Amino acid sequence: MSGRRSYSRRKPSLPDFIMLLLLLFAGWWVQNIGSLTSMLIFFGVAAAGYLSIRLLLARRAEQRLAESGIHQVDRMSGVEFEQFARAHFQRKGYRVKQTPKTSDYGADLVLQKDGRKVVVQAKRWDGIVGIKSVQEVLGAMNYYDAHKGIVLTNSDFTESAYRLAKKSPVELWHRQKLTDELMSSGVKPAAEGGKGQSKAGKDKRTCPRCGGTLVVRSGRRGRFWGCTGYPACRYTADL
Numbered sequence: 697m698s699g700r701r702s703y704s705r706r707k708p709s710l711p712d713f714i715m716l717l718l719l720l721f722a723g724w725w726v727q728n729i730g731s732l733t734s735m736l737i738f739f740g741v742a743a744a745g746y747l748s749i750r751l752l753l754a755r756r757a758e759q760r761l762a763e764s765g766i767h768q769v770d771r772m773s774g775v776e777f778e779q780f781a782r783a784h785f786q787r788k789g790y791r792v793k794q795t796p797k798t799s800d801y802g803a804d805l806v807l808q809k810d811g812r813k814v815v816v817q818a819k820r821w822d823g824i825v826g827i828k829s830v831q832e833v834l835g836a837m838n839y840y841d842a843h844k845g846i847v848l849t850n851s852d853f854t855e856s857a858y859r860l861a862k863k864s865p866v867e868l869w870h871r872q873k874l875t876d877e878l879m880s881s882g883v884k885p886a887a888e889g890g891k892g893q894s895k896a897g898k899d900k901r902t903c904p905r906c907g908g909t910l911v912v913r914s915g916r917r918g919r920f921w922g923c924t925g926y927p928a929c930r931y932t933a934d935l
Contacts, residue, residue, distance in 0.1 A: 766850065766871070766874065766875045766878065769820065769850045769874070770850055772820050773820070774818075774820050776820075777818050777819075777820035777850075778794070778804045778805070778818045780818075781804070781805060781816060781818040781848060782794060782805055784877070784878075785805065785807055785816070788809075789809060790807040790808065790809045790814075791807070791808045791809065792805055792806070792807055793805065793806045793807075793808075800836075801835060801836050801839040801840070802815070802817060802831075802832030802833055802834075802835045802836035802839070803815035803816060803817055803832075803833065803836035803839075803840060803842075803845075804816055804817050804818045805818070806840055806842070812843045812844070813840060813841065813842040813843055814842055814843065814844045814845065814846060815833060815836040815837055815840050815842045815844075815845050815846070816845070816846045816847075816848065817829055817832060817833050817836070817845075817846070817847045817848075818848055818849075819847060819848070819849040819850075819851070820849070820850055821849050821850065821851040822851065823851065824851060824852050824853060824854050824913075824914060825847065825849050825851060825852070825853045825854070825857060826853075826854045826856070826857055827854060827856040827857045827860055829847045829853075829857065830845075830847060830853075830857050830860045830861050830864070830866050830868070831860070833845035833846070833847055833866050834864055834866060837865070837866075843865070844865045844866070844867065845864075845865065845866040845867070846866070846867045846868075846869060847861075847866065847867075847868055847869065848869035848873075848874055849869065849870060849871070849874070850871055850874060851870070851871060852870045852871060852911055852912065852913055852914070853868050853870060855926060855927070858924070858926055858927075859926075859927060862927075862928075868924075870911050870924065871911065871912070872901060872909055872910075872911045873909070873924075901921075903923040903924075903925065903929060903931050906923065906925050906928070906929040906931070908923050908924050908925040908929060909923075909924045910922065910923060910924070910931075910933070911924055920932050920933065920934055921933040921934070
């Protein structure tokens with residue numbers, strides 16, 4: 697219903713309670729101890745300390761997020777996965793801007809480094825990511841005047857997505873690529889046995905035909921190893 701507002705009674709939060717205490721303390725200070733000037737100095741120092749602590753806690757939280765392993769990623773929500781991607785790229789030295797929740801034009805993040813701009817779409821996905829994500833990132837590259845696009849996921853991509861990305865400046869970070877990136881950032885590899893892992897996962901994931909990376913994919917006959925060089929390389933192997 698347009699043109700109408702609804703109001704709800706909000707429960708007092710801890711910051712509200714702290715603010716009330718500070719106001720009461722300010723009134724007591726002026727009346728019993730010192731001048732308004734001394735009180736303002738006191739509150740200025742207190743505010744600076746509070747903001748410093750908030751900044752320190754935020755940086756620690758961001759560091760913990762950037763150090764998440766692949767199995768922690770599997771338990772994230774979509775929003776948390778975007779925050780994780782942002783922390784990861786910031787750790788890599790990129791200047792990162794998060795796009796609006798609506799009208800993002802196909803990108804979740806816009807990265808800048810060494811005069812180059814990269815758009816990123818983050819897909820925390822249980823299924824296989826399709827060609828639509830690649831198309832959206834291509835649109836975002838045009839809108840943000842980016843040099844490159846990245847779609848990253850904890851899962852894998854369809855064959856049509858790989859084919860389109862191969863013909864365009866879009867990188868597809870599938871599960872193994874994302875894991876490799878985390879390990880290159882100093883994150884310890886996750887223990888075997890999680891999502892997308894099997895006994896075959898302990899083997900070297902290199903294509904014997906072209907030297908590319910093998911990833912776990914799903915098809916009509918179930919899950920199998922497939923080469924990321926597809927369609928140029930069509931090597932597959934049973935799990």
